[in-house]
Amino acid sequence: MVIEDENPYLLLTPGPLSTTPTVKRVMMRDWCTWDDDYNVDVVQVIRKQLVELAGGSPDAHTAVLMQGSGTFSVESVIGSVIPADGKLLVLANGAYGQRLAKIADRLKIALIVEDSGDLSPPNSAKLRQTLLDDPTITHVTLVHGETTTGMLNPLETIAPIVKEAGRVLIVDAMCTFGGVPLDVTQLGIDFVISSANKCIQGVPGFGFIVASRKALEATEGRARSLSLDLFDQWKTMESGNGGKWRYTSPTHTVRAFAQALKELQEEGGIAARCARYTESQRVLSEGMVELGFPSLLPKEVQSPIITAFPFPDDPGFEFKQLYEDLKGRGFVIYPGKVTDRDTFRIGTIGNVNADDIRRLLEAIKEARS
Numbered sequence: 345m346v347i348e349d350e351n352p353y354l355l356l357t358p359g360p361l362s363t364t365p366t367v368k369r370v371m372m373r374d375w376c377t378w379d380d381d382y383n384v385d386v387v388q389v390i391r392k393q394l395v396e397l398a399g400g401s402p403d404a405h406t407a408v409l410m411q412g413s414g415t416f417s418v419e420s421v422i423g424s425v426i427p428a429d430g431k432l433l434v435l436a437n438g439a440y441g442q443r444l445a446k447i448a449d450r451l452k453i454a455l456i457v458e459d460s461g462d463l464s465p466p467n468s469a470k471l472r473q474t475l476l477d478d479p480t481i482t483h484v485t486l487v488h489g490e491t492t493t494g495m496l497n498p499l500e501t502i503a504p505i506v507k508e509a510g511r512v513l514i515v516d517a518m519c520t521f522g523g524v525p526l527d528v529t530q531l532g533i534d535f536v537i538s539s540a541n542k543c544i545q546g547v548p549g550f551g552f553i554v555a556s557r558k559a560l561e562a563t564e565g566r567a568r569s570l571s572l573d574l575f576d577q578w579k580t581m582e583s584g585n586g587g588k589w590r591y592t593s594p595t596h597t598v599r600a601f602a603q604a605l606k607e608l609q610e611e612g613g614i615a616a617r618c619a620r621y622t623e624s625q626r627v628l629s630e631g632m633v634e635l636g637f638p639s640l641l642p643k644e645v646q647s648p649i650i651t652a653f654p655f656p657d658d659p660g661f662e663f664k665q666l667y668e669d670l671k672g673r674g675f676v677i678y679p680g681k682v683t684d685r686d687t688f689r690i691g692t693i694g695n696v697n698a699d700d701i702r703r704l705l706e707a708i709k710e711a712r713s
């Protein structure tokens with residue numbers, strides 16, 4: 345049976361994104377959650393591969409899968425690893441950094457937020473001082489790629505500061521993991537979080553955490569939620585032959601994810617995928633300048649994942665109209681989220697390449713003429 349790709353348009357969004365027909369096709373089969381064909385052959389293989397992709401080693405690192413969208417995994421980590429007398433420092437520069445703070449606040453975790461504003465990376469001198477001044481801070485968290493603006497935060501300068509100060513580091517790498525290289529061993533990241541429907545190019549339904557075994561082992565009994573208990577989920581996934589989830593798992597999504605990981609490998613791994621995204625982003629930002637839409641961010645901090653464009657001065661410009669026009673021409677773009685100005689965003693992740701972006705630029709040109 346040949347299944348045609350039925351997509352009427354490409355998703356140029358930060359996930360869910362356009363997946364390959366082969367990823368979608370493996371969902372055409374039902375799986376039993378307690379059979380080894382699923383647990384050992386699918387889930388355990390995924391967990392092992394995630395540790396490898398993160399630059400971890402099987403002795404020092406482990407991976408836990410968690411039901412729900414990416415935010416559920418973030419909430420699982422924040423709610424499960426910070427002890428009752430702990431304190432979290434959040435480095436925020438956009439809506440997703442603010443969401444980290446909101447989760448901690450809702451869970452009544454002691455919290456400090458250092459917000460550098462949407463357009464600036466975290467201030468490392470200030471971070472060093474804050475950690476020095478407040479020894480009660482136990483954990484530090486930040487977003488790797490801030491999807492609000494498309495900014496890539498400088499983990500390679502932030503992580504060593506947190507590690508030298510002896511604090512636990514939690515990174516929301518939701519929209520970058522698998523698309524931008526990141527090495528948990530080299531950076532000493534204790535918990536890194538992402539989800540199935542971003543740069544691994546799977547479909548939505550679960551998130552995952554790559555954790556330092558030592559850091560995770562220390563968290564027993566800390567969870568503030570039953571279903572989001574990271575330690576319990578991990579213990580269950582490790583027990584017996586392994587690969588069991590505590591509650592019903594998104595079997596179809598998990599199968600799609602396994603296929604997506606295979607395709608990531610076939611593409612040449614994270615470096616090759618990053619090169620494809622980077623080329624698409626370059627074609628996009630250069631082409632958009634020519635069409636009168638310079639990017640919000642300077643090149644140095646722009647990620648290859650998603651690009652934000654301020655609305656043009658043109659008083660006749662209406663985002664909704666551009667959106668509908670482009671949708672009719674086969675492209676779905678994304679509204680903005682920057683707090684103090686109007687922007688729209690275009691993602692360059694998923695099963696999308698530079699030629700698709702060239703076609704998009706043609707479509708924008710036609711829509712605007």
Ligand SMILES: *Cc1c(COP(=O)(O)O)cnc(C)c1O
Pocket residue numbers: 358359413414415416440487489490491516517518519539
């Ligand atoms: C997508 C994303 C999330 C999670 O969003 P969900 O809608 O819960 O999947 C969290 N952080 C960042 C940076 C993201 O891009």
